[in-house]
Amino acid sequence: MNDLIEQALLAPLELLGRHLLEVLPNLVAMGILLLGGLLAAWLSNVSVERLLRVIGLDHLSNRLGVTTALLRAGIKTDPSRLIGRTLYWAVVLFASIAALSALNLAPINQFAHSMLAYVPHLVTAGVILLAGYVCSNFASQAILIAAVNAGLPPARLIANCSRWGLQLLAGAMALEQLGIAQHIVVVGFGITWGGIVLAAAIAFGFGATDLAKEFLDRRVVRRNRSGEMDDLRHW
Amino acid sequence: MSLDRTPLAPATDTCLREIGSADIVVGIPSYNNADTVGHVVRAVSAGLAKYFPDRRAVLVNSDGGSSDDTSGVVARTAVDYRHLLIADRQSVLHRIVTPYHGAPGKGSAIRTIFEIAARLRAEACAVVDADLRSISPEWIDMLLRPILDEGYDYVAPFYLRHKYDGTITNSLAYPLTRALYGKRIRQPIGGEFGFSGALASHYLDQHVWESEVARFGIDIWMTTEAIASGANVCQSFLGAKIHNPKDPAADLSAMLRQVVGSLFASMEQHTGVWSRIEESHPVPVFGFPYEVGVEPVHVNVEGMVSHFRQGLRDLAPIWKQLLAEDTMQRLYDANHREQAACIADDLWVRLVYDAAAAYHHQILPREHLLKSLTPLYLGRTASFVLATQGLTSAEAEQTIEQLCRTFETHKPYLIERWNQRTRQPAVSASSPRTGASAGGDHERPD
Numbered sequence: 187m188n189d190l191i192e193q194a195l196l197a198p199l200e201l202l203g204r205h206l207l208e209v210l211p212n213l214v215a216m217g218i219l220l221l222g223g224l225l226a227a228w229l230s231n232v233s234v235e236r237l238l239r240v241i242g243l244d245h246l247s248n249r250l251g252v253t254t255a256l257l258r259a260g261i262k263t264d265p266s267r268l269i270g271r272t273l274y275w276a277v278v279l280f281a282s283i284a285a286l287s288a289l290n291l292a293p294i295n296q297f298a299h300s301m302l303a304y305v306p307h308l309v310t311a312g313v314i315l316l317a318g319y320v321c322s323n324f325a326s327q328a329i330l331i332a333a334v335n336a337g338l339p340p341a342r343l344i345a346n347c348s349r350w351g352l353q354l355l356a357g358a359m360a361l362e363q364l365g366i367a368q369h370i371v372v373v374g375f376g377i378t379w380g381g382i383v384l385a386a387a388i389a390f391g392f393g394a395t396d397l398a399k400e401f402l403d404r405r406v407v408r409r410n411r412s413g414e415m416d417d418l419r420h421w
Numbered sequence: 422m423s424l425d426r427t428p429l430a431p432a433t434d435t436c437l438r439e440i441g442s443a444d445i446v447v448g449i450p451s452y453n454n455a456d457t458v459g460h461v462v463r464a465v466s467a468g469l470a471k472y473f474p475d476r477r478a479v480l481v482n483s484d485g486g487s488s489d490d491t492s493g494v495v496a497r498t499a500v501d502y503r504h505l506l507i508a509d510r511q512s513v514l515h516r517i518v519t520p521y522h523g524a525p526g527k528g529s530a531i532r533t534i535f536e537i538a539a540r541l542r543a544e545a546c547a548v549v550d551a552d553l554r555s556i557s558p559e560w561i562d563m564l565l566r567p568i569l570d571e572g573y574d575y576v577a578p579f580y581l582r583h584k585y586d587g588t589i590t591n592s593l594a595y596p597l598t599r600a601l602y603g604k605r606i607r608q609p610i611g612g613e614f615g616f617s618g619a620l621a622s623h624y625l626d627q628h629v630w631e632s633e634v635a636r637f638g639i640d641i642w643m644t645t646e647a648i649a650s651g652a653n654v655c656q657s658f659l660g661a662k663i664h665n666p667k668d669p670a671a672d673l674s675a676m677l678r679q680v681v682g683s684l685f686a687s688m689e690q691h692t693g694v695w696s697r698i699e700e701s702h703p704v705p706v707f708g709f710p711y712e713v714g715v716e717p718v719h720v721n722v723e724g725m726v727s728h729f730r731q732g733l734r735d736l737a738p739i740w741k742q743l744l745a746e747d748t749m750q751r752l753y754d755a756n757h758r759e760q761a762a763c764i765a766d767d768l769w770v771r772l773v774y775d776a777a778a779a780y781h782h783q784i785l786p787r788e789h790l791l792k793s794l795t796p797l798y799l800g801r802t803a804s805f806v807l808a809t810q811g812l813t814s815a816e817a818e819q820t821i822e823q824l825c826r827t828f829e830t831h832k833p834y835l836i837e838r839w840n841q842r843t844r845q846p847a848v849s850a851s852s853p854r855t856g857a858s859a860g861g862d863h864e865r866p867d
Contacts, residue, residue, distance in 0.1 A: 245783075248784075249783060249784065249785060249786060250786075324786070327739065327786075327789055328788075328789060330735060330736070330739075331736065331739070331789055331792045331793050332674075332792070333735075334728075334731055334732050334735050334736055334793075334795075334796060335673075335674040335792060335795045335796070337727075337728055337731070339731070341731070341735045342735050
């Protein structure tokens with residue numbers, strides 16, 4: 187009877203206990219990592235947000251039109267807070283992956299490694315998109331002002347085309363970085379861009395000969411738009 | 422004096438060591454002016470011989486790499502003093518023809534002239550443009566005599582010009598300088614100046630030589646810096662200013678950007694000076710004023726109005742960021758009603774003051790802000806031309822005088838806008854702005 191009890195009840199319990207004792211340090215490590223990660227995430231969120239406010243990132247974003255762009259996209263948070271929150275969730279993500287790895291289970295480890303390997307691509311793609319957005323806004327504003335000062339009637343069209351062209355380029359580069367349909371993106375972008383340039387060149391050459399002549403006249407001879415020379419001295 | 426010396430060409434260094442010192446330095450900045458510079462050199466040489474025969478003088482041509490042999494013309498030009506009835510020339514006039522270093526532009530050329538004046542320990546200096554057709558030997562006397570004999574530090578020119586000649590001066594540089602610094606200097610960006618050796622050294626010590634000042638901004642910077650540094654300033658009557666037809670490649674937008682950029686940058690630097698000044702005072706004018714006929718100027722008002730209207734249509738989102746809401750509304754109202762551009766005096770003053778405050782608060786990238794002002798300036802110029810079409814030059818001058826008074830009376834508005842803190846400037850076009858009536862939350866100027 188005693189043997190039966192030992193074999194049927196105590197042995198599995200002992201085995202379970204041994205397994206638990208084996209896993210317990212991992213569980214404790216997982217808990218510590220999670221708690222530590224949450225604390226680190228909160229600290230980095232608060233400190234980075236304050237630092238960015240001190241160095242005037244929000245003001246700079248206003249000037250570069252990033253705040254306006256965020257508002258247009260429905261994000262009412264200011265850039266300092268947004269970066270702080272993004273950092274918070276990035277640290278939480280890292281801590282979660284590290285905590286799962288602490289369990290030392292093969293499938294979870296594999297998943298965690300593949301997630302970690304993809305993170306640099308995600309970050310790079312995000313940076314490319316952000317830089318593309320900021321650069322396209324800055325460039326389109328500069329182009330708009332220059333085109334108006336040069337007296338080109340389609341100034342807004344030119345500025346919008348430059349903005350969308352740059353954003354399209356940034357989008358294609360980001361997708362390539364993420365490895366999403368790499369060849370299709372590159373080829374598609376090449377075909378679209380080449381097509382636009384070719385179409386514009388043909389249209390300008392055939393359909394707008396007079397406009398092209400007038401434009402070159404104005405640029406080269408520096409006539410003003412009514413064709414009359416003006417000898418006003420602004421200086 | 423600054424320890425960082427402006428680099429000079431080795432041949433210029435050698436030449437300066439040979440000369441040692443001089444009483445007077447006259448500088449001629451040039452770039453492709455071979456057809457006019459000979460006349461300028463003759464006038465300067467004759468002026469120095471006739472009015473300062475016993476002074477050691479040096480003529481400096483600071484050239485920006487001309488391809489038309491401008492420097493050769495300067496070196497070769499001879500003056501027949503007997504025909505000018507000058508018999509008692511005692512000192513030899515040294516000539517230095519040198520290239521300049523730094524950003525291409527008049528500012529870098531003048532910096533080299535300052536450096537040479539400082540090394541020669543000159544007592545008085547003058548700068549004259551190389552494209553002048555109306556310069557006479559008397560100009561040299563009028564630019565240098567107040568420095569040498571009357572104790573002035575800075576002499577600005579006083580010309581007779583056509584009412585439409587120098588519209589940046591008339592609508593912006595003169596009224597704004599006068600309202601800010603309280604000195605009625607009629608031609609603050611005239612191109613010809615006299616200044617003391619001490620002031621030349623002061624100019625050299627300023628760290629502005631990589632900015633707009635290095636290009637077209639030098640003239641207005643010299644004037645504002647002289648006033649703000651407390652220099653004793655005066656004006657000299659020089660008669661009519663006639664220079665070569667304008668360079669067709671000259672870009673108005675770039676010129677305006679550099680002049681206005683230089684003005685606004687000086688405002689940033691000297692806030693403590695101009696914010697305390699409440700009224701303007703006349704500046705002494707030397708010389709014998711007389712009436713002269715000036716060259717007629719043809720103006721294409723339609724072109725300017727069309728340019729302005731395109732700006733109002735296409736640049737409105739940018740202007741909304743830098744102008745106060747009511748200024749923008751007035752701009753719309755005035756131009757919906759009128760056939761031609763209509764920027765009245767008080768509206769123009771508000772536009773300029775709003776732009777200055779926006780520059781100070783860096784609401785936009787400064788390059789964009791300055792360039793976006795071109796259509797507004799053209800609109801104002803068109804309004805001025807239309808308002809003064811049938812007027813004589815003297816009557817047009819009264820109109821400019823009226824504009825100056827408007828600049829002065831609206832100065833509290835500028836100070837208020839300047840001191841407003843920007844919280845969330847122009848996040849969206851429809852966001853409420855802190856308008857002219859906003860009170861409190863001010864930062865004091867230094």
